[in-house]
Amino acid sequence: MRHLKKAALIATMLAMPLVAMAQNASPVGVWKTIDDETGKPKSLVRITEEGGALTGKIEKLFRPADQDQNPKCTSCEGARKDQPIIGMTILWGLKKDGNEYTGGEILDPAKGKTYKSKATLKDNGSKLEVRGYIGAPMFGRSQTWVREQ
Template identity: 70%
Template sequence: MTHKKISTVVIGVLAAFISFAVCAQDSPVGLWKNIDDVTGKPKALIRITENNGELTGKIEKLFKEANEDQNPKCDKCEGANKDQPVIGMVILKGLKKDDDEYNGGTILDPANGKIYKSKLVLEEGAKKLNVRGYIGFPWLGRSQVWVREQ
């Protein structure tokens, strides 16, 4: 191969990596710190992954006070999540990209064991994630802002 062909291949490979990195930031995939909408304090770190176009979010860490249970179980959950550790629990399921938001999935609130419909919207250059849980219609619910950790 000539130097010109090698340079062209190297530039093409670099361009592909750069475009992949830019696209990855336009996605909720990554680690997020959720902020309690009532207290304004961080509650947990949630890792969002994508598989076959569907987003899933799993709790990796809880921010608890020293006098609180550091590894609580979901005693208010039903079904397979009943009495399971909250750390490692999948709380987001089935969200799919729909224009500028992700919807069609659910979110579990381990504090009350309830499952809500959910939608996500990236904000501030994908540094923040508006997470909405609702019953029936999006305006019948509550939102939290999650902050990207990585």
């Protein structure tokens, strides 16, 4: 009986990292976006999943103290025009496709432009490579986002 308890304890301890990896096997969570030009944090984006599609909303912006801390999307068009960037959905429609999430769109609030998008989890789910592009993925830019939670 004692050996059975030890075996169960060991099996539980070995399974814990697998559970943690499974939780990180999805982009769902909060991500710190890193500017691909400056290398500095830009925002926190919460990614959720509904009906098999991912959506990302800006929860926080990292801006210098002398800048507006709740800016509006002045460059956006349509319903997003002059709306607060914090709380704005900037990523939508990504669906799992093998090891990637594809078929989505991403908004660059600074330019007010929407691009096709794809994303790939890296480093056991601790990083997310997000690519925005026009036409084909080779014609675009990538950012590496870092998992916050």
